[in-house]
Amino acid sequence: MKNITLSADETLIERARTEAARRGTSLNQLIRDYLEELAGYRGPTAELDRLRELSERSGGRRRDWQFNRDELHERS
Numbered sequence: 001m002k003n004i005t006l007s008a009d010e011t012l013i014e015r016a017r018t019e020a021a022r023r024g025t026s027l028n029q030l031i032r033d034y035l036e037e038l039a040g041y042r043g044p045t046a047e048l049d050r051l052r053e054l055s056e057r058s059g060g061r062r063r064d065w066q067f068n069r070d071e072l073h074e075r076s
Contacts, residue, residue: 006031023053 013027020027036046 016030017027020030023030025033033046
């Protein structure tokens with residue numbers, strides 16, 4: 001693994017660290033994940049992890065949406 005040095009505004013770094021902590025990860029890992037996504041290297045496991053994270057954040061479903069069988073079968 002290769003190390004890189006980034007320069008960024010102090011406030012930006014602190015806000016990013018706060019967000020990383022909220023997600024239960026480190027700023028370093030958050031940046032690595034972003035670089036992998038940017039480079040198009042997101043394997044199936046990473047995609048599943050991302051879906052789980054999004055699902056947990058939203059409680060598993062949107063609070064304002066409810067399944068509607070009629071809408072499911074509605075034709076355009």
